[in-house]
Amino acid sequence: GESVGLHLPTLSVQEGDNSIINCAYSNSASDYFIWYKQESGKGPQFIIDIRSNMDKRQGQRVTVLLNKTVKHLSLQIAATQPGDSAVYFCADLNYGQNFVFGPGTRLSVLP
Amino acid sequence: KAGVTQTPRYLIKTRGQQVTLSCSPISGHRSVSWYQQTPGQGLQFLFEYFSETQRNKGNFPGRFSGRQFSNSRSEMNVSTLELGDSALYLCASNAGGPGTGELFFGEGSRLTVL
Secondary structure (H helix, E strand, O other): OOOEEEOOOEEEEEOOOOEEEEEEEOOOOOOEEEEEEEOOOOOOEEEEEEEOOOOEEEOOOEEEEEEOOOOEEEEEEOOOOHHHOEEEEEEEEOOOOOOEEOOOEEEEEEO | OOOOEEEOOEEEEOOOOOEEEEEEOOOOOOEEEEEEEEOOOEEEEEEEEEOOEEEEEOOOOOOEEEEEOOOOOEEEEEOOOOHHHOEEEEEEEEOOOOOOOOOEEOOOEEEEEO
């Protein structure tokens, strides 16, 4: 079946540096993508979303880039802080269907 | 506005038993979906309910079932528990219909099967 995957299971960055988390998706009909952050012991929390008619969207310290040609999604976190340490999931949605989540990338912020 | 509420937060069962988990969505949200999260597997979709009807279903055995009530609250049931059912079960609600937008997750119910 169609799936969304993450290239790296773990990512370590220095505090203050920028982080880039990548995601590949396989369903060319996907039209909506979300990045979620999950801290230990908590449920996933929405970070940012993007629709397939866009290639970039910015939030507070975060930017999501969508490359439909190669079916690739990335999450950029500027000036990474200790509070950014968490597992990040991308999720893919084909309208009317259910979200498909990637396996997650664990981001560790080093002091 | 209160978030998605799941009960119980933690529970321990033995093989062969059954379990019922409850989820109260955000007020006004009519769509509720359930996910199983295990180490290394990420989030796997179980099912989604909208207006008391199951609209989508994941690839799980029939031991996993759910329902939604007229007030949008939802329950899921797992019968004849197996060790592999140990997981964090997450409920999420969204404001629109199935597959229409952002999911708001609860904190989850952590099930341990001994």
